[in-house]
Amino acid sequence: MVSHSAAKGLWFLAHIESQTDAPSNPTITEEDKSKRYPLYERLGDPKVLVVGRVAHQRRVWKLLRLMPYCSAVNVAVWQKCYARFTNLTESILNVPDDVTIHRAHQDSYQDKVYEWQNLALFLAVVAGGSIQDQCDASLLSSVIPQRMLPDSMRAVQNPVQSISTFVNDLTALLIFEDVQIQEAAWEALGVDLNARLHPKILKYFDEVVQAVNFEKENNEEGSNHENMLLFVTSSLQSQS
Incomplete structure (x- = not known):
């Protein structure tokens, strides 16, 4: 598995450096090493045996959520995955509702949903490590030579706006008609979401509450805003 090999590589890197x-290594301070390398060692610890893809995936996500500081590589990886995520989201949301769709197309759709779900959970876990103020995305070229970088990564932009859009889009999908998408969004916004992003969810729901109040004051019919509020309220009650 690629992730096993990558984790082992991080373990070796931590030990060598x-x-x-x-x-x-001019790209990392001694203080940052003391914070990051213990996680690298835990990720690739050869003494830890994890059976099953899901269990391994959960362990990796749990450790990535603890990543203490932002680096240019964090930002580049997040944005690359987010670009794929947005393409998949558009593809999934625009599937024609046609019962005559061939079985092959249905299988293709399910494959996309699984990939979308994995990306959503991964992005939710690592996003918090990409929004810290001290992160300088331009340092990527000091780690990887410019000639080896794809064009899209030679000028990495600040990801804060993309991360806000990601959280808002996931929140809106809580009332999506496909239950699998709905549950994946709920999971990504739950325990898998980096704690640094919780204020963004609260801000989104505050805007939803204001929209619902405005609609009621103006005697407007119920909208997705009200449906969203009802869904989240009932879900929270069922979890308590």
């Missing part, structure tokens, strides 16, 4: 005679 922690040696007293290791060459200096």
